[in-house]
Amino acid sequence: MTSTPLLSATGITRRFGGITAVDNVDLHVAEGEFLSVIGPNGAGKTTLFNLISGQDRMDAGKVMLEGTEITNFPPHKMAGIGMARTFQHGRVFGNLTVMDNVLIGCHTRLRAARSTIPVVAPLLEILKALIRPKSVRDEEAAMRAEVREIVATFGDRLTPRIHQPTYSLSYANRRRVEIARALALHPRLLILDEPTAGMNESETAEMQSIIGELKAQGRTILLIEHKLNMVMQLSDRVMAMDNGKVISQGKPAEVRNDPKVIEAYLGHSAIGGDDHGAPGMMPLQAAGGAE
Numbered sequence: 001m002t003s004t005p006l007l008s009a010t011g012i013t014r015r016f017g018g019i020t021a022v023d024n025v026d027l028h029v030a031e032g033e034f035l036s037v038i039g040p041n042g043a044g045k046t047t048l049f050n051l052i053s054g055q056d057r058m059d060a061g062k063v064m065l066e067g068t069e070i071t072n073f074p075p076h077k078m079a080g081i082g083m084a085r086t087f088q089h090g091r092v093f094g095n096l097t098v099m100d101n102v103l104i105g106c107h108t109r110l111r112a113a114r115s116t117i118p119v120v121a122p123l124l125e126i127l128k129a130l131i132r133p134k135s136v137r138d139e140e141a142a143m144r145a146e147v148r149e150i151v152a153t154f155g156d157r158l159t160p161r162i163h164q165p166t167y168s169l170s171y172a173n174r175r176r177v178e179i180a181r182a183l184a185l186h187p188r189l190l191i192l193d194e195p196t197a198g199m200n201e202s203e204t205a206e207m208q209s210i211i212g213e214l215k216a217q218g219r220t221i222l223l224i225e226h227k228l229n230m231v232m233q234l235s236d237r238v239m240a241m242d243n244g245k246v247i248s249q250g251k252p253a254e255v256r257n258d259p260k261v262i263e264a265y266l267g268h269s270a271i272g273g274d275d276h277g278a279p280g281m282m283p284l285q286a287a288g289g290a291e
């Protein structure tokens with residue numbers, strides 16, 4: 001990990017009526033860093049990710065990506081500059097095949113890199129689509145090959161189903177497709193919102209190992225996750241939120257054992273079970289309620 005700041009968000013605030021869902025939050029992610037955001041239900045984690053990735057507009061605050069201000073950029077522009085995210089409940093195009101869903105990621109990336117001259121650029125695109133010169137056919141073949149490679153990240157979960165519409169896939173497979181599409185963007189920052197929500201134990205372990213591989217490739221990753229084991233094993237740093245505010249941040253074990261964090265979870269739920277946390281630490285998975 002280097003110390004180059006890739007993402008820098010300061011003073012992020014979002015109110016919904018009388019609720020301040022995200023209250024003056026600062027978040028910095030270094031290039032190659034793996035930062036997890038934890039906190040009980042309603043802490044403001046998803047709202048914070050929505051604001052950073054342009055899905056929602058903040059009331060106050062500033063977001064910089066490598067020194068360029070990107071505050072409140074619309075989602076397509078965020079995707080174009082390499083900010084890729086997945087959603088808490090998974091979002092794929094049900095009627096499109098696995099291949100086409102992931103191709104969307106490739107197209108978004110290429111479109112962002114192309115000429116933006118108004119009128120001329122779209123006309124050129126239409127012309128190329130109609131004539132389909134060799135360059136277009138080659139590009140398409142390269143993208144399809146890349147999609148196959150990305151899809152192979154998930155072992156044989158998706159490859160045999162690559163031409164099936166995603167509505168016919170299991171929930172876990174649809175979530176894998178979503179991550180594959182995010183990877184096709186060649187993201188500079190990969191934002192994962194509860195990638196294992198709704199997955200059973202073995203699916204969770206499999207996803208954790210894939211995310212571990214992505215980390216080993218040196219990717220910069222922001223994760224929301226309720227499953228403490230996973231957070232502990234993957235993260236370089238953890239940030240804990242409660243009631244819209246950052247209540248603790250630092251090395252995973254420090255945050256896990258921070259009395260403020262333990263109290264936040266205690267205050268939010270009556271919890272049973274154990275998520276293999278340290279003694280005295282509440283089981284975040286149960287507290288957060290994996291779906």
Ligand SMILES: Nc1ncnc2c1ncn2[C@@H]1O[C@H](COP(=O)(O)OP(=O)(O)OP(=O)(O)O)[C@@H](O)[C@H]1O
Nearest residue numbers: 016019021039040041042043044045046047048288
């Ligand atoms: N669109 C909205 N309109 C009104 N209130 C909202 C909206 N989105 C979020 N909130 C509120 O903002 C607060 C933070 O919600 P958020 O979903 O960000 O929490 P979270 O930490 O992601 O929770 P969870 O772990 O359950 O996903 C909650 O009180 C929630 O009810």
